[in-house]
Amino acid sequence: MQIKFSRMSSRIKPSAIRNKLFDDPQLITFAAGRPAEGLFPVEDLITASQSMLSASGIKALQYSSSEGNDEIRKYIAEVLMKKAGVDVTAKNIMITSGSQEGIDLCGRMFIDEGSTIICENPTYTGALGSLRPYNPKFVGVEMDENGIITEHLEKLIKENDDVRLIYTVPDFHNPTGVMMSRQRRKELAEISGRYNIPVMEDRPYSELNYDGEYLPSVKSFDKEGVVLSLGSFSKIFCPGLRMAWICADEEILQKFITIKQNASMQCSSFDQELTVEYLKNNNIYEHIEKLRALYKSRRDKMIECLDKYMPDYVNYNRPTGGFFIWVTIQKDIDTTELLAEAVKQARVGFIPGEPFYADGRRCNSLRLSFSSVTEEEIEQGIERLANFFKERF
Amino acid sequence: MQIKFSRMSSRIKPSAIRNKLFDDPQLITFAAGRPAEGLFPVEDLITASQSMLSASGIKALQYSSSEGNDEIRKYIAEVLMKKAGVDVTAKNIMITSGSQEGIDLCGRMFIDEGSTIICENPTYTGALGSLRPYNPKFVGVEMDENGIITEHLEKLIKENDDVRLIYTVPDFHNPTGVMMSRQRRKELAEISGRYNIPVMEDRPYSELNYDGEYLPSVKSFDKEGVVLSLGSFSKIFCPGLRMAWICADEEILQKFITIKQNASMQCSSFDQELTVEYLKNNNIYEHIEKLRALYKSRRDKMIECLDKYMPDYVNYNRPTGGFFIWVTIQKDIDTTELLAEAVKQARVGFIPGEPFYADGRRCNSLRLSFSSVTEEEIEQGIERLANFFKERF
Numbered sequence: 001m002q003i004k005f006s007r008m009s010s011r012i013k014p015s016a017i018r019n020k021l022f023d024d025p026q027l028i029t030f031a032a033g034r035p036a037e038g039l040f041p042v043e044d045l046i047t048a049s050q051s052m053l054s055a056s057g058i059k060a061l062q063y064s065s066s067e068g069n070d071e072i073r074k075y076i077a078e079v080l081m082k083k084a085g086v087d088v089t090a091k092n093i094m095i096t097s098g099s100q101e102g103i104d105l106c107g108r109m110f111i112d113e114g115s116t117i118i119c120e121n122p123t124y125t126g127a128l129g130s131l132r133p134y135n136p137k138f139v140g141v142e143m144d145e146n147g148i149i150t151e152h153l154e155k156l157i158k159e160n161d162d163v164r165l166i167y168t169v170p171d172f173h174n175p176t177g178v179m180m181s182r183q184r185r186k187e188l189a190e191i192s193g194r195y196n197i198p199v200m201e202d203r204p205y206s207e208l209n210y211d212g213e214y215l216p217s218v219k220s221f222d223k224e225g226v227v228l229s230l231g232s233f234s235k236i237f238c239p240g241l242r243m244a245w246i247c248a249d250e251e252i253l254q255k256f257i258t259i260k261q262n263a264s265m266q267c268s269s270f271d272q273e274l275t276v277e278y279l280k281n282n283n284i285y286e287h288i289e290k291l292r293a294l295y296k297s298r299r300d301k302m303i304e305c306l307d308k309y310m311p312d313y314v315n316y317n318r319p320t321g322g323f324f325i326w327v328t329i330q331k332d333i334d335t336t337e338l339l340a341e342a343v344k345q346a347r348v349g350f351i352p353g354e355p356f357y358a359d360g361r362r363c364n365s366l367r368l369s370f371s372s373v374t375e376e377e378i379e380q381g382i383e384r385l386a387n388f389f390k391e392r393f
Numbered sequence: 394m395q396i397k398f399s400r401m402s403s404r405i406k407p408s409a410i411r412n413k414l415f416d417d418p419q420l421i422t423f424a425a426g427r428p429a430e431g432l433f434p435v436e437d438l439i440t441a442s443q444s445m446l447s448a449s450g451i452k453a454l455q456y457s458s459s460e461g462n463d464e465i466r467k468y469i470a471e472v473l474m475k476k477a478g479v480d481v482t483a484k485n486i487m488i489t490s491g492s493q494e495g496i497d498l499c500g501r502m503f504i505d506e507g508s509t510i511i512c513e514n515p516t517y518t519g520a521l522g523s524l525r526p527y528n529p530k531f532v533g534v535e536m537d538e539n540g541i542i543t544e545h546l547e548k549l550i551k552e553n554d555d556v557r558l559i560y561t562v563p564d565f566h567n568p569t570g571v572m573m574s575r576q577r578r579k580e581l582a583e584i585s586g587r588y589n590i591p592v593m594e595d596r597p598y599s600e601l602n603y604d605g606e607y608l609p610s611v612k613s614f615d616k617e618g619v620v621l622s623l624g625s626f627s628k629i630f631c632p633g634l635r636m637a638w639i640c641a642d643e644e645i646l647q648k649f650i651t652i653k654q655n656a657s658m659q660c661s662s663f664d665q666e667l668t669v670e671y672l673k674n675n676n677i678y679e680h681i682e683k684l685r686a687l688y689k690s691r692r693d694k695m696i697e698c699l700d701k702y703m704p705d706y707v708n709y710n711r712p713t714g715g716f717f718i719w720v721t722i723q724k725d726i727d728t729t730e731l732l733a734e735a736v737k738q739a740r741v742g743f744i745p746g747e748p749f750y751a752d753g754r755r756c757n758s759l760r761l762s763f764s765s766v767t768e769e770e771i772e773q774g775i776e777r778l779a780n781f782f783k784e785r786f
Contacts, residue, residue, distance in 0.1 A: 003589050003619060004557055005648070006527070009502045014651050018459065034456055042450035049442040057435035061631035063427055066411065097490055100658040108526065109402045129655040133501065134399070164397055196396050226396060238454035240662030255398070261408050262522040265493040268661050269633030 008133045016125050016355035021343050028381035029349030030368040033174070033235075033323040036294055037372070040238050044282050045274065052277035060273040066261040067253075068095025068245070069272040075279055076231070076245050084206070085220030086229065088247055094256050095267045097242040099202060102230045103130040103167075105246070105259050106200050110164045111136045118156055119167040120148060122356030122365075124174040124202065127167055136164070138358030147173070147180025150187040163197050170218055172205040172322025175356050175367040179215070179320055186221045193224030198252075204232045207288050209321035210296035225249030233275065235323070236288050241271040295323070298370040301378045309386035313393065316368075323371040328364055331393050335366045338392075346388035348381050401526045409518050409748035414736050421774035422742035423761040426567070426628075426716040429687055430765070433631050437675050438667065445670035453666040459654040460646075461488025461638070462665040468672055469624070469638050477599070478613030479622065485640050487649050488660045492595060492637045495623045496523040496560075498652050499593050499639075503557045504529045511549055512560040513541060515719075515749030515758075517567040517595065520560055529557070531751030540566070540573025543580040556590050563611055565598040565715025568749050568760040572608070572713055579614045586617035591645075597625045600681050602714035603689035618642035626668065628716070629681050634664040688716070691763040694771045702779035706786065709761075716764040721757060724786050728759040731785075739781035741774050 022031045052060060067073065073090035080086040080093075096102040103126070111117065111134035119127070121140025128138070139160055142152045148168060157163050168188070170180040180188075192199040201218040219229040225248075232244035246256055260266070278284075302325060306316055313330040327350075329335070335352035342348050353363030370378060415424045445453060460466065466483035473479040489495040496519070504510065504527035512520070514533025521531070532553055535545045541561060550556050561581070563573040573581075585592040594611040612622040618641075625637035639649055653659070671677075695718060699709055706723040720743075722728070728745035735741050746756030763771060 003591060003645075004503070004508075004555070006501065006503055006505050006508075006557075008505070008527075009648060009652060012648075012651050012655050015459075015654050018654060032456070037451045037455050040451055040454040042446055042454070045450065045454070046443060046446045049446065050439060053435055053439045053442065057438065058430045058433055059633075061433040061435070061438070061633040062430050063425070063632045066408075097657050097661075098659075101656065104656045108399065110397070110399055112399050112401070115397075115399075126655075126658070133652075133655065134401075162397070164399075198396060239456045240452075240454040242657075242659070242661050252396075255402060255405075258405050258407050259402060259526075261411060262405050262519075262526065263494070263497045264490050264635075264657070265519070266491075266635070268490075268635050268664050270664060270667075271661050274663075 011133050011135060013129065015129055016351055021339070022349045024343065027343060027347050027349050028373065028377045028384070030370065030373060030381060031349040031351050032372070033369045034372040035235055035239060036291070039290055039294060041278070041282065041287060044278060048277040048281060049274055052273050056273055060270045062269060064266055064269040064272070066266045067257045068093070068267060069276060071276045072272055080217070080229070080247060083214065085216035086247065091250050092247050092253055094246050094253055094260060095272060096244045096246055096260070097264065097267050098234060099204060099230045099232045099244045100126060100130055101264070102244055102246045103127050103200070103202070105256060105263065106165065106228060107131045107134040108259055108263070109255060110198060116160045116163040117165045117167060118153065118163060119358065120169070120173065121358065122175055122353060123167065123358070124169055125355040127202065128358055140358060143176070143178060145178060147178055147184045148188060150184055150191060153188070154191055157191070157195050157197065166192060166197055166199045167202070168199060168218070169202045171203055171215070172208065172319055174322070175324050175351070176326040177317050177319025177322055177324050179212070182215055185215065185218045189218050189221035189227055192226050193222065196224070196226060199227045200230065201227060202230045204235045205322040206231070207236050208292060208295060210292060210299060211320045219247060228252070236291065237275070237284065241275060242267065243271060243275050295371060298373065298375060298378060301375045302368065302370040302382065305379055305382035309383050311386065311390055314389060323369045325368045325370065327366050327368055329389065331364060333364050334362045335364060341392070342385065342388055346384040348385045348388070404525050404528060406522065408522055409744055414732070415742045417736065420736060420740050420742050421766065421770045421777070423763065423766060423774060424742040424744050425765070426762045427765040428628055428632060429684070432683055432687060434671070434675065434680060437671060441670040441674060442667055445666050449666055453663045455662060457659055457662040457665070459659045460650045461486070461660060462669060464669045465665055473610070473622070473640060476607065478609035479640065481640055484643050485646055487639050487646055487653060488665060489637045489639055489653070490635045490657065490660050491627060492597060492623045492625045493519060493523055494657070495637055495639045496520050496593070496595070498649060498656065499558065499621060500524045500527040501652055501656070502648060503591060509553045509556040510558045510560060511546060511556060512751065513562070513566065514751065515568055515746060516560065516751070517562055518748040520595065521751055533751060536569070536571060538571060540571055540577045541581060543577055543584060546581070547584055550584070550588050550590065559585060559590055559592045560595070561592060561611070562595045564596055564608070565601065565712055567715070568717050568744070569719040570710050570712025570715055570717050575608055578608065578611045582611050582614035582620055585619050586615065589617070589619060592620045593623060594620060595623045597628045598715040599624070600629050601685060601688060603685060603692060604713045612640060621645070629684065630668070630677065634668060635660065636664060636668050688764060691766065691768065691771060694768045695761065695763040695775065698772055698775035702776050704779065704783055707782060716762045718761045718763065720759050720761055722782065724757060726757050727755045728757060734785070735778065735781055739777040741778045741781070
């Protein structure tokens, strides 16, 4: 007799981003969307941890609420009000351990086996990984340079049974870099309200725009209280603290709190207090300005190198923010197979396209991240990758 | 049309421990099993956070592995070897965000709707809360003063279809305070191995023995690699950091890592680094000695007051460790109903017995915690509770 595992566990696959192939220190890797660690505010956090522990050490070390620290929830609500145009208070915010937990909790809240999730195709592979255990039917909606094509979305809602959730990355879409237009955001929120199907908008990159304007969140157009807005400090502060949030209608949020209570009780009291203390004594927007300048120059460098080195059968977009460039090789090639060769021969890492598609299709695209590589590494890595393509095709 | 929620979400109930009734600051509450915060090592953590951030700030703020920090996994494996008699290495340890997350991940790994979980009856209500969303059939196994009656367990395994998991709190059982005997641990591991049904042993209180010996963990008797051992720093260090672990056979642990990766990516890098730094520079066993002394005197005081004040129709055990005393009122009374009265009239809080039973039975027992109340509060609170009983019955 063997140990019996759940059907749920059989659906779970290792993350394509946390691939052990990328552990080779000789690699120039454009794979993971890791923030540039050189800009982590280490000194400010030494100060903050000192003063926080002196003033409220016991609070930071004791159990705390499942919904999260009231001060940080208030702060997040205010930023959402001022910047993203969302009319909310602290009562609409629950802290999650990274947006990954937030996405998982949305799966738990809304998905039964066989119910439908509509998502961009391709979409963030981590979201697929997090939602797949609930065994939904994933249906891909078409996108253009303005994001989700809302006519197509509405068609899919009508054609598919039991649509429970619409997942989107509206700002600097992962992996394609597309910015959803204001008009499409409005239409998306309207469709969500009309059919009572929650939109889960995932906004890790919203503050990281390098050209062009910052757009209000999809939730800002939500009249029926059905849009869920997920945000995170991981890309604008530091991911090691796992500080993220779900913003939802109060009634839905109460359900999320109960779900979170049962699933993981609460987030780290310490990390929440530390973040509050940092935000009190530092202007995080000054910090974000530095990040923006750095990432902008890395993006510029990567585009410049792609223009300079890539053969003409390689196409790519020019994202106005975020971490990623989506590259398509106009050849009959599977980039999942190509990755092992590229690591071995060019010593360059990337994420192949396939894990970004819910249907796991053979795919001639790949994702490059410019966030955690220096301009020298970008120059060398893109040249090596281009040479590898030229030899290979 | 209404928003559709999952069936899973419909099974989720608010925690009986995080009841808003207990928020009244006038209350003397014996409800939550909160550690005594006066002994939190705040000064040592000020030092540790300074030195840790100076030496490895970037590591603490960046993404890190899903399995957890290698140093802390090594430390946990060594303690399990030396103290609990478990033959493991770091490769058998995964860090979880509190044992609550660990229990949830066990549900995800092993439970399908309708499959069976055998647990002590009563059992830890938080575990029931965490496992209930997976819709198992809970079956209660009988206990005596030596813990689970293994003959009854084997009978239940034969009588029930598709038993997937056996959940137990072997040390200072929550809520009854019972310590499972060495012989029963051995038999439990043998049964687990013989039927290939994983035991999930939950060991938050193992280091908190006040009289008598420390017993090896159930996993130490596990010859087939089927026992899962969950442990936590919450009760011996500080719960705000959410530092806990699953110890399992390497093959099973690899599955847990993939499940964790999809569910919440990783635990806080910061909290892991901080704990490592604290453990390097402090002898946590000196700290645990202080905790033991404090909790022992609080347990003694509570027993003394129960002996002194309670009428003879109130029975209770004398636990040799842990946080809890299990009190039974030999009257036809539902302690869930009694709680609201006790809060109002006696201004004393406790956890009623019902949420500790998987079948949610009407129950004349209640759980008292002595961990986070002073001896003065114990004296006053127990006297008030006893007077309330005397008036009420």
